[in-house]
Amino acid sequence: MGASLEGISDAQVLALLVVAPCVVISFLKGKPWTGVVGLFIGIAAVIGAIRLAKPTSWWARRNYGEAKLLQAAHRFPSEAAAVLKTCPACAQTVNAKAGICRFCGHYFA
Numbered sequence: 001m002g003a004s005l006e007g008i009s010d011a012q013v014l015a016l017l018v019v020a021p022c023v024v025i026s027f028l029k030g031k032p033w034t035g036v037v038g039l040f041i042g043i044a045a046v047i048g049a050i051r052l053a054k055p056t057s058w059w060a061r062r063n064y065g066e067a068k069l070l071q072a073a074h075r076f077p078s079e080a081a082a083v084l085k086t087c088p089a090c091a092q093t094v095n096a097k098a099g100i101c102r103f104c105g106h107y108f109a
Contacts, residue, residue: 015042022049030057055083066095 019042026035026048038045053059055072056079064072070093073080085096089106100107 018042019045022046025049025059028053028057029059030054055079069095 019038022042022045023035023038026032026038026045029048029051030053031048031051034044034048038048052068052072052075053064054076055064055069060069060072060083069083073084073093083096084093085098085108086092087094087101087104087106087108090101090104092101092103094101094103098108
């Protein structure tokens with residue numbers, strides 16, 4: 001009465017071991033549609049896992065430094081306001097959590 005693995009090929013198991021983590025990574029990168037499509041079309045999940053995360057996603061907040069976060073913000077401009085701000089003194093783009101501008105030393109209130 002247990003689960004049987006007969007009839008499952010090695011290729012199917014390998015595909016599951018590659019695609020399942022990529023689907024999870026796609027969701028963590030803030031790309032739910034890529035994750036859902038990746039459940040049915042595996043290459044979409046792999047592409048979603050490789051591509052840049054949205055700047056407000058868990059993945060970006062945890063794994064990206066300032067340079068990569070800026071790159072993600074330029075890639076997804078609609079979400080950039082949540083993670084970036086412009087320094088009023090030098091007009092450089094800095095992290096929204098910054099207390100001091102790293103370019104000119106301006107203190108944010």
